[in-house]
Amino acid sequence: MRLIRGLHNLQSCTQAEGHPFPQGCVATIGNFDGVHRGHQAIIEQVRQKALALGVPSVAMVFEPQPQEFFAGADAPPRLMRFREKLTALWQYGIDTVVCLQFTPRLRKLSAKEFVERVLIDGLQVRHLVVGDDFRFGCDRGGDFLLLQQQGAAAGFSVENTETVLIAGERISSTRVRKALAENRLADAEELLGRPYAIEGRVLHGRELGRKLDARTANIGLGHKNPALRGVYVVQVGRAGDGEGGGESCSFGAANIGYRPTVDGVDPLLEVHLLDFEAELYGERLRATFLHQLRDEVRFDGVEALKKQIHQDFADARAWLASHPPRPTNRDR
Numbered sequence: 001m002r003l004i005r006g007l008h009n010l011q012s013c014t015q016a017e018g019h020p021f022p023q024g025c026v027a028t029i030g031n032f033d034g035v036h037r038g039h040q041a042i043i044e045q046v047r048q049k050a051l052a053l054g055v056p057s058v059a060m061v062f063e064p065q066p067q068e069f070f071a072g073a074d075a076p077p078r079l080m081r082f083r084e085k086l087t088a089l090w091q092y093g094i095d096t097v098v099c100l101q102f103t104p105r106l107r108k109l110s111a112k113e114f115v116e117r118v119l120i121d122g123l124q125v126r127h128l129v130v131g132d133d134f135r136f137g138c139d140r141g142g143d144f145l146l147l148q149q150q151g152a153a154a155g156f157s158v159e160n161t162e163t164v165l166i167a168g169e170r171i172s173s174t175r176v177r178k179a180l181a182e183n184r185l186a187d188a189e190e191l192l193g194r195p196y197a198i199e200g201r202v203l204h205g206r207e208l209g210r211k212l213d214a215r216t217a218n219i220g221l222g223h224k225n226p227a228l229r230g231v232y233v234v235q236v237g238r239a240g241d242g243e244g245g246g247e248s249c250s251f252g253a254a255n256i257g258y259r260p261t262v263d264g265v266d267p268l269l270e271v272h273l274l275d276f277e278a279e280l281y282g283e284r285l286r287a288t289f290l291h292q293l294r295d296e297v298r299f300d301g302v303e304a305l306k307k308q309i310h311q312d313f314a315d316a317r318a319w320l321a322s323h324p325p326r327p328t329n330r331d332r
C-alpha cells in the first residue's frame with residue numbers, strides 16, 4: 001500500500017532508486033469520490049489484471065478533484081476527503097495510489113503529452129482500465145480511441161471499465177450525492193456497498209457543548225459543503241478500526257451542518273457519544289450514519305437548543321433500542 005504524490009516523484013524515483021514500477025503497472029484513472037460499487041468493480045478489474053501480469057495495481061487520482069478546480073465553491077459536495085479515499089482504494093485492492101496535483105500546468109497538457117509524460121514516462125503503464133467516455137488532456141481533447149492508438153504504438157493495452165447498474169441505472173458519485181442530499185441512507189448504502197460514513201480528527205471547538213450538558217466531538221469537514229445535513233443516529237469508532245469502528249464502537253447522536261443557533265460559519269460534524277465520558281481531542285473518529293432524526297434548525301436561544309438536543313439523545317436511544325446493531329464487516 002503506497003502513495004506517490006506528484007509526477008516528479010515517479011520521475012525522481014527513476015533516477016535515484018529505480019522506477020517504482022520496474023515491470024510496469026496496471027492502472028486506472030479517475031476521481032473515485034465515494035469509492036462506490038461501480039468503482040469497486042473497476043478496482044477488481046485492475047487487481048485481477050495486475051495479478052495476471054505480476055505487476056502493481058495503480059489508481060491515479062487528482063487533488064483537487066478537477067470539478068473543484070473548475071467550479072470552486074460551486075463544485076458538488078465531496079463524499080470523502082483524500083485520506084478516506086486513499087484508505088478505501090487500498091482496502092478494495094489497489095497497491096499504489098498516484099496523486100497528481102490538478103494545477104493549471106497539468107490542465108494545459110495536451111492529450112498526447114498526457115499519454116507520453118504521465119502514462120508512459122510516469123506510470124510505465126502496461127494495461128489501462130478507463131471508461132469509454134473518459135476524456136483527458138487540455139480541453140478534454142483525448143478520448144478512448146486516442147488512448148488505444150497511442151497504446152498500440154507504445155505497447156500498452158486499454159480496456160473499458162465495467163458498468164455496474166442498480167435498478168437499471170449506472171452507479172455514480174452523483175447518484176450517491178443525490179441519495180444523501182435527500183436522506184435516502186439505505187439507497188446510498190446500496191450504491192456504496194457500505195453505509196455512508198465520515199472520518200476525521202477531533203478538533204477543539206468553542207466549548208459550548210459542556211454548557212449545554214452535551215459534549216460533542218467536533219470533526220472538521222475542511223470548509224467543504226457536506227453531502228448530507230441534519231441530526232442523525234450514528235455508530236462511532238476509531239478510524240482505521242474497520243467499518244463502524246469494530247471493537248471500539250459505540251453509538252451517538254450527531255449534527256452535521258452549520259449550527260445556525262450559535263452562528264456557526266464552517267460546516268462541522270459534531271458527535272455526542274451516548275454513555276461515554278473521556279477526552280477525544282486529536283483522535284481520528286469515524287461516524288457511520290444510521291438514521292436521520294430531524295433537520296438542523298435555528299432555535300430562539302441556547303435554552304431551546306439544549307432542550308431539543310436532549311430530546312435528540314432520547315430519540316436516538318429509542319431508535320437504537322428498536323434497531324439492534326447489524327454486524328460490522330469485521331464480524332461478517
Ligand SMILES: Cc1cc2nc3c(=O)[nH]c(=O)nc-3n(C[C@H](O)[C@H](O)[C@H](O)COP(=O)(O)O)c2cc1C
Nearest residue numbers: 205206207208209253255259260261262296297312
Ligand atoms: C444532537 C445534536 C443536535 C443539534 N442540533 C442543532 C440544531 O438543530 N441547530 C443548531 O444550530 N445547532 C445544533 N447542534 C449543534 C450545537 O449548536 C453545538 O453542538 C453546540 O453549539 C456546541 O458547540 P461546541 O462543540 O463548539 O461546543 C446540535 C448538536 C447535537 C449534538
Ligand SMILES: Nc1ncnc2c1ncn2[C@@H]1O[C@H](COP(=O)(O)OP(=O)(O)O)[C@@H](O)[C@H]1O
Nearest residue numbers: 205206207209210216217273277278279280281
Ligand atoms: N460523551 C461525549 N461525547 C463527545 N465528546 C465527549 C464526550 N465526553 C467527553 N467528551 C470530550 O469533550 C469534548 C467536547 O466538549 P465541548 O464542550 O463540546 O467542547 P468543544 O467545543 O471543544 O468540542 C470532546 O472533544 C471530547 O474530548
